[in-house]
Amino acid sequence: MLEEFASLKRHPAARWVGLAAVALALLALPFALAAVGTTWVRITNFAILFVLLSLGLNIVVGFAGLLDLGYIAFYAVGAYVYALLASPHFGIHWPFWAILPIGAAVAALFGVLIGAPTLKLRGDYLAIVTLGFGEIVRIFLNNLSRPVNITNGPQGIARIDPIRLDGVDLSKADAVLGLTFSGPIKYYYFLLLVMLAVIFICLRLQNSRIGRAWEAIREDEVAARAMGIDTTRLKLLAFAMGATFGGVAGGMFSAIQGFVSPESFVLVESIMVVSMVVLGGMGNVWGVILGAVLLSFVPEFLRFTVEPFQRQIFGRMLIEPEVIRMLIFGLALVLVMILRPGGLLPSAVRKRELAGRDGSPEGSAR
Numbered sequence: 343m344l345e346e347f348a349s350l351k352r353h354p355a356a357r358w359v360g361l362a363a364v365a366l367a368l369l370a371l372p373f374a375l376a377a378v379g380t381t382w383v384r385i386t387n388f389a390i391l392f393v394l395l396s397l398g399l400n401i402v403v404g405f406a407g408l409l410d411l412g413y414i415a416f417y418a419v420g421a422y423v424y425a426l427l428a429s430p431h432f433g434i435h436w437p438f439w440a441i442l443p444i445g446a447a448v449a450a451l452f453g454v455l456i457g458a459p460t461l462k463l464r465g466d467y468l469a470i471v472t473l474g475f476g477e478i479v480r481i482f483l484n485n486l487s488r489p490v491n492i493t494n495g496p497q498g499i500a501r502i503d504p505i506r507l508d509g510v511d512l513s514k515a516d517a518v519l520g521l522t523f524s525g526p527i528k529y530y531y532f533l534l535l536v537m538l539a540v541i542f543i544c545l546r547l548q549n550s551r552i553g554r555a556w557e558a559i560r561e562d563e564v565a566a567r568a569m570g571i572d573t574t575r576l577k578l579l580a581f582a583m584g585a586t587f588g589g590v591a592g593g594m595f596s597a598i599q600g601f602v603s604p605e606s607f608v609l610v611e612s613i614m615v616v617s618m619v620v621l622g623g624m625g626n627v628w629g630v631i632l633g634a635v636l637l638s639f640v641p642e643f644l645r646f647t648v649e650p651f652q653r654q655i656f657g658r659m660l661i662e663p664e665v666i667r668m669l670i671f672g673l674a675l676v677l678v679m680i681l682r683p684g685g686l687l688p689s690a691v692r693k694r695e696l697a698g699r700d701g702s703p704e705g706s707a708r
Contacts, residue, residue, distance in 0.1 A: 368534060372527040383526040387598060389638035390533040391591050396618040396634040397544050397627065398587030403616070404625035404689070405553060406580035407560025409469040411612055412456070412476025416585040418483060418607035419452050420445040420592025422493060425602045428503035431494060438505045442593045449589025450582040452479075457581030461574055464563070476612055484604040498603025505532065505597045513600075529598055536594070540587060544627045547583070556580055557625075557691065617671075621678055623685030625692055632687055640674075641667045 375382040395417060402410045423445035427436045456475045460468055487495030504513035504525075512528040547553045555576050558566040567573050596602050614637065622633025648663040678685070684692040 372530045373521070376524065376527060380524060380526055383524070383530060385639065385642050387526060387529050387533055389635055390530070390537050391595055391598075392615065392618060392638050393537055393631050393634040394540055394587055394591040394594075395615045396622070396630045397540050398584040398591070399615050400584075400619050400624065400627065400630045401544070401547070401556075401587070402580050402584040403619055404630065405548065405556040405560065406577060407556075408577065408580060409465065410472045410581075410584070411469045411609075411616060412472040412474070412479075413584070413588060413615055414607050414609075414612040415456075415476040415479035416449040416452060416588030417592040417595070417611070418479055418604070419449045419585075420589030421596040421602045421606070422483060422499070422592075423448050423589070424593035424596040425499040425502050426492075428597070429499055430501055431499050435503055438503075438593070438597060442590055445593040446586045446589040449585040449592070453581040453583075453585025454578055457578045461577055473609070473612075476607075476609065480604050480607050483607070493604075496604060498601055498605075500601045502596050502600045502602070504600065505529070505594070507532070512597075533594065536590070540590075541627060541631070548625075548627065552576065552579065560625075561691075617675060621675065621685055623688040623692065625689035626685070626687050629685050629687030629689070633685065636686075637671070641671060644670060 372383050372386065375386060395413070398416070399410060399413045402408050402413070424438075424441050426432060427434050427441045427444065428438070429435075456472060460471050463471060483493045484496050486493040487497075493499070504511055506512065510516070510528075512532060513525040515522060515524045516528070517523070555566070555571050558569065558571055559573055559576060563573055595606075599606075618633040618637050619630050620633070621637060622631065623629025644667045645663050648661075648666050649659055652659045652661070682688075
């Protein structure tokens with residue numbers, strides 16, 4: 343039976359059949375989740391946003407090896423650009439297809455601004471600077487309400503326009519061929535298309551000359567510079583590219599929520615995105631996606647199960663679900679770092695590095 347299965351896997355059409363099955367599953371997923379509750383469709387949408395953030399951060403951390411703890415700042419920039427240009431705050435209501443590129447460009451500019459002064463920093467020092475940058479952006483957003491009200495301070499910006507495609511409002515339910523497409527379901531398909539486009543770009547980048555140059559910088563920046571690689575330009579490009587994806591995700595977050603405030607972009611969110619990249623496997627696009635999906639769904643699953651479980655066993659709630667969620671989250675990360683230091687799906691290069699450290703034949707040959 344195993345031989346028959348192996349022969350089926352080698353069949354030329356097996357790959358296309360597998361892709362078709364995955365495509366059908368993704369198309370049917372929101373309706374299956376809606377049968378359980380619309381909340382799970384919304385959670386899936388936010389999971390896709392975290393996938394976009396993780397893929398953007400993976401360019402900086404996984405490809406170029408630059409530790410960035412303030413990545414959520416680019417998410418905030420994209421969100422506020424969309425909010426300011428599509429809300430009654432300034433009386434501007436531009437279409438989303440005009441605002442998203444602007445938000446991505448502004449976020450890329452911020453990426454260059456944080457990258458330029460930190461070109462000679464690496465490791466812990468770079469992490470501290472980027473962490474400070476993330477907090478500076480949040481504090482600015484929190485205080486840019488006087489003397490000129492730009493961000494409306496801690497009250498945030500409300501009544502943000504939803505995304506509209508050819509007159510179709512993605513926030514409102516519509517019936518097509520007897521199927522009801524609610525707002526979250528329509529946003530799911532839109533986010534899915536954006537995610538597939540970002541995955542394609544990341545895969546092409548990884549296998550391009552730029553991707554190989556980033557890998558060389560990550561492994562040994564001095565050697566890369568000696569080989570003629572323009573490390574300055576490529577590090578700035580990594581910051582800008584990663585920030586671009588963060589800006590796009592922020593704009594879509596703003597449209598989906600209809601409201602943004604500085605409290606949505608705290609340091610914990612940056613740590614969460616970094617954890618997704620590390621858990622899944624730095625430098626591996628599919629590993630990063632896996633890490634983002636797991637850390638998006640598992641905490642929400644615990645949120646819905648921990649409280650009923652405690653009430654059923656003890657008759658009352660002893661520990662808040664949020665506390666248990668963070669405890670399990672931290673324990674899972676520690677176990678992964680001990681048992682799978684390269685992440686759940688490490689890149690091929692990372693596998694070879696770990697094999698070399700363990701003294702395997704592959705490592706000794708190197």
